[in-house]
Amino acid sequence: MIYVDNNATTSLAVDVALAMSQAYESAFYNPSSQHQAGQKARRRLDDARETILNSLGAVTTRFASDRLVFTSGGTEANNLALFGLGKETSGQVIISAIEHPSISEAADQLTSRGMKVRVLPVDGNGVVQFDQLDQWLTEPTRMVSVMLGNNETGVLQPIQEIATICRDHEVPLHVDAVQGIGKIPVNFRALGASAMTLTPHKFHGPRGIGALVLDDRVTLKPSMFGGSQQLAMRPGTESVELAIGFERALQLAVEALPDAGPSMLALRDRLETLLTDLIGEDEMVIIGRDAPRLPHTSNVAFPGLDRQALVMALDMAGVACSTGSACASGSSQPSPTLLAMRLPEDVISSSIRLSLSRFTTEPEVDEVASRISNCVKHLRQG
Numbered sequence: 001m002i003y004v005d006n007n008a009t010t011s012l013a014v015d016v017a018l019a020m021s022q023a024y025e026s027a028f029y030n031p032s033s034q035h036q037a038g039q040k041a042r043r044r045l046d047d048a049r050e051t052i053l054n055s056l057g058a059v060t061t062r063f064a065s066d067r068l069v070f071t072s073g074g075t076e077a078n079n080l081a082l083f084g085l086g087k088e089t090s091g092q093v094i095i096s097a098i099e100h101p102s103i104s105e106a107a108d109q110l111t112s113r114g115m116k117v118r119v120l121p122v123d124g125n126g127v128v129q130f131d132q133l134d135q136w137l138t139e140p141t142r143m144v145s146v147m148l149g150n151n152e153t154g155v156l157q158p159i160q161e162i163a164t165i166c167r168d169h170e171v172p173l174h175v176d177a178v179q180g181i182g183k184i185p186v187n188f189r190a191l192g193a194s195a196m197t198l199t200p201h202k203f204h205g206p207r208g209i210g211a212l213v214l215d216d217r218v219t220l221k222p223s224m225f226g227g228s229q230q231l232a233m234r235p236g237t238e239s240v241e242l243a244i245g246f247e248r249a250l251q252l253a254v255e256a257l258p259d260a261g262p263s264m265l266a267l268r269d270r271l272e273t274l275l276t277d278l279i280g281e282d283e284m285v286i287i288g289r290d291a292p293r294l295p296h297t298s299n300v301a302f303p304g305l306d307r308q309a310l311v312m313a314l315d316m317a318g319v320a321c322s323t324g325s326a327c328a329s330g331s332s333q334p335s336p337t338l339l340a341m342r343l344p345e346d347v348i349s350s351s352i353r354l355s356l357s358r359f360t361t362e363p364e365v366d367e368v369a370s371r372i373s374n375c376v377k378h379l380r381q382g
Contacts (some may be wrong), residue, residue, distance in 0.1 A: 002364050003320045008353035013204035022244040025169035035282040045240050055250050057187030064216045069234045073210040074178045074199035075102035081174040081195050084221040086142035094144040096128045097340035111355045125291035126155040126341050130162050137169040140358030147176040152324045152337045154297025172218050177185040182253035183294050194218040207251025208285040209242040229291045260358035265295035267365050285347050301351035302376050313375040322353050
């Protein structure tokens with residue numbers, strides 16, 4: 001099986017597994033315990049937190065210190081941000097039309113509770129249009145949430161421009177950066193965001209842990225109660241082992257990025273070129289290709305085919321890919337992201353997502369292109 005579904009999850013790097021194995025042996029103690037062993041685990045947890053913050057360009061000085069709240073993953077971190085960011089409990093929330101379900105469906109919950117939620121539209125390439133944002137922010141606003149790079153199309157968003165507008169209105173901006181970390185340089189302070197979500201299983205780290213990075217000036221209300229851990233912002237016994245795996249995975253991703261980023265981009269472009277040559281430019285659509293994209297993500301449509309039938313055929317042919325977000329991959333409903341882009345129905349219904357990692361090889365890409373071509377031609381003939 002050739003795996004090109006890395007936006008769903010990635011393999012665990014060997015060095016990360018080793019670091020976690022050692023932690024399970026030596027740092028299994030409860031970091032909230034008062035005995036020496038527990039306090040040793042606490043120090044190791046704090047070291048991991050500081051290393052992660054520093055790797056992300058956050059500020060950790062005695063004059064200003066950004067914070068990192070460990071969660072169970074990206075979904076919890078996004079929910080924590082949407083429900084907890086901002087000084088006020090009232091006021092509208094603004095999101096984009098292409099957010100991950102952990103933002104968009106959480107926003108639906110806010111709507112059901114009577115809160116006003118406004119949605120920024122996107123253009124035909126999937127880029128968020130923020131012309132109205134300055135005007136919208138003249139109304140009381142609790143927070144804004146816009147993702148860094150789309151999980152389905154890879155299209156990058158104008159975060160710094162949006163952050164400037166939010167800053168002028170003193171409204172916190174949350175950025176879901178889950179798909180960007182390890183693929184492009186991401187500096188929390190340079191983005192200008194008030195909060196940022198990430199999770200290491202997208203860059204060869206462990207599942208079961210994520211984080212919300214918080215600017216030192218932002219207020220966060222907890223969604224869970226019953227403990228004093230993490231300044232009571234997210235109570236519960238922290239997993240030192242998962243935090244150490246998170247730390248090591250991020251270190252490796254940042255170290256590899258100068259080579260891995262261009263390599264993934266070259267392989268992504270090679271894959272798209274091969275598909276075009278094998279299938280024909282008139283027989284396929286590369287979604288978002290005219291916008292800046294993450295280097296590892298390609299969303300390709302084959303009008304006239306059914307996306308789920310194609311993914312099943314590819315699975316049988318030994319290619320693991322998806323029809324979109326893994327959190328919604330079991331749904332037969334069309335992609336909200338592609339609908340928001342106002343793409344033709346035959347494009348939306350025939351698109352698949354191919355996502356690479358820093359461990360993907362050129363022979364794998366060549367073979368994937370060949371197998372997709374064979375499956376597409378077979379389905380068209382059938």
